[in-house]
Amino acid sequence: MWSALPRRFALLTALIASAALAADREQNDVRILLLSEHPDNATHRVYVVGQVITSLRFEKPVDPSKTRLLGWEGRFEPLGVVGRKVILEPIRDLASDEGVPLLVTLADGTEVPFLLRPAGEGQRPDQQVNVFRDSESYGAMASVLDRMKKEVGLLREENERLRKEETSEDHALASLLVAGAVAQTPFTAEETVSSKDPDAEIVAVLFRGKGKAAVVFNVKNLHAERPWSVRRVHLTVPSTGRVRTAVFRSTAPEFTPGTSGVVxxxxxxxxxxxxxxxxxxxxxxxxxxxxRTAFMTLEHQLIGQ
Structure with a gap:
C-alpha cells in the first residue's frame, strides 16, 4: 500500500496496472509466422499471458468444428473462431512448465499444431500472430516487408537517440541523479512516495530544478525469477495529448531478482x-x-518559473 498520495502525482503498482490489461500496453505486438520456414508437422509455439487476448490470423478461413484447444479447462476462456482468426484468452498466467496444445484446422483441411506457452523472462507475449503457409504469397511478402520497415525505423531511432545522448545535458543530469550526486545538479527534493507489490518495492522522489524537473525511482526487484527494467517513458500534454521529451538513465539495463537499482x-x-x-x-x-507501472502529473512550478 502507498504510505501517502501527494496531490501532485500518483503511482500505480504493477499489480493495479495489470487490471487494466491490454489498455495499459503501449501497443499491440504483431508477429509473423511463416510455416514454410519450419519442418513439416512442426509444433509452433505461441507465447501468452493471463487475461490478455492473443489472436492467430490465417490466410484462409478456419474450420471451427475441427479446431480445438486441449486441456484448456480452468486455464483458458472458451476458444473463439471468427472467420480467419482464432482468439485465445488465458484466465491466468501459465506456470513456467505448462504447455497447452492447440490444433487449428483450416477450411481446406490443413492442420496446423501449436503449443501455447507462458512468455519467458524478459519476453513479450504474442498479441497477434499472422500465420502464412506460403512464404512467397503476396500477404506473406507484404507482412515481411512491413516488419523489415519497422525494424529499420527502430534502428534509426535508436541510433539517433544514442547520438543525442553524447551531448545531452539532460542525460548528464540523469546520470548524476542515478549516481546519487544530487548536490552536483540544480535539483532539490520536493516530495516522496513509496509502494510495494509482488513484483517490486518502489520509492519515488520528485525533484524541483532551475529550468528542469526530475523524478528518481529507487526500485527493489521482489520477483523470484524475472528481471525488472524500464522499457519506455512517455511524456504528454494532458489537454492535447502532444508528446514531449523526457530522458531516463538507470544504474543497470535491468535489475535481477533480489537486487535494487535507480532510475x-x-x-x-x-x-x-x-x-x-x-x-x-x-x-x-x-x-x-x-x-504501465507508474504515472504522475508534473506541475510546471517544478521548473522554478
Whole structure:
C-alpha cells in the first residue's frame, strides 16, 4: 500500500496496472509466422499471458468444428473462431512448465499444431500472430516487408537517440541523479512516495530544478525469477495529448531478482510550454513487459518559473 498520495502525482503498482490489461500496453505486438520456414508437422509455439487476448490470423478461413484447444479447462476462456482468426484468452498466467496444445484446422483441411506457452523472462507475449503457409504469397511478402520497415525505423531511432545522448545535458543530469550526486545538479527534493507489490518495492522522489524537473525511482526487484527494467517513458500534454521529451538513465539495463537499482527521469523546462503558456505534463512509465507501472502529473512550478 502507498504510505501517502501527494496531490501532485500518483503511482500505480504493477499489480493495479495489470487490471487494466491490454489498455495499459503501449501497443499491440504483431508477429509473423511463416510455416514454410519450419519442418513439416512442426509444433509452433505461441507465447501468452493471463487475461490478455492473443489472436492467430490465417490466410484462409478456419474450420471451427475441427479446431480445438486441449486441456484448456480452468486455464483458458472458451476458444473463439471468427472467420480467419482464432482468439485465445488465458484466465491466468501459465506456470513456467505448462504447455497447452492447440490444433487449428483450416477450411481446406490443413492442420496446423501449436503449443501455447507462458512468455519467458524478459519476453513479450504474442498479441497477434499472422500465420502464412506460403512464404512467397503476396500477404506473406507484404507482412515481411512491413516488419523489415519497422525494424529499420527502430534502428534509426535508436541510433539517433544514442547520438543525442553524447551531448545531452539532460542525460548528464540523469546520470548524476542515478549516481546519487544530487548536490552536483540544480535539483532539490520536493516530495516522496513509496509502494510495494509482488513484483517490486518502489520509492519515488520528485525533484524541483532551475529550468528542469526530475523524478528518481529507487526500485527493489521482489520477483523470484524475472528481471525488472524500464522499457519506455512517455511524456504528454494532458489537454492535447502532444508528446514531449523526457530522458531516463538507470544504474543497470535491468535489475535481477533480489537486487535494487535507480532510475532517473529528467525533462527540460521548455517542454512545459504549450502555445506560449506554461502547462502541466503527464508522465507515464512502462516496465519491461509493457505494463504501465507508474504515472504522475508534473506541475510546471517544478521548473522554478
Amino acid at each position: 532517473a527521469i529528467v525533462t527540460d523546462g521548455s517542454e512545459f510550454t504549450e502555445e506560449g503558456r506554461l502547462t502541466n505534463l503527464f508522465l507515464e512509465v512502462y516496465r519491461h513487459d509493457g505494463l
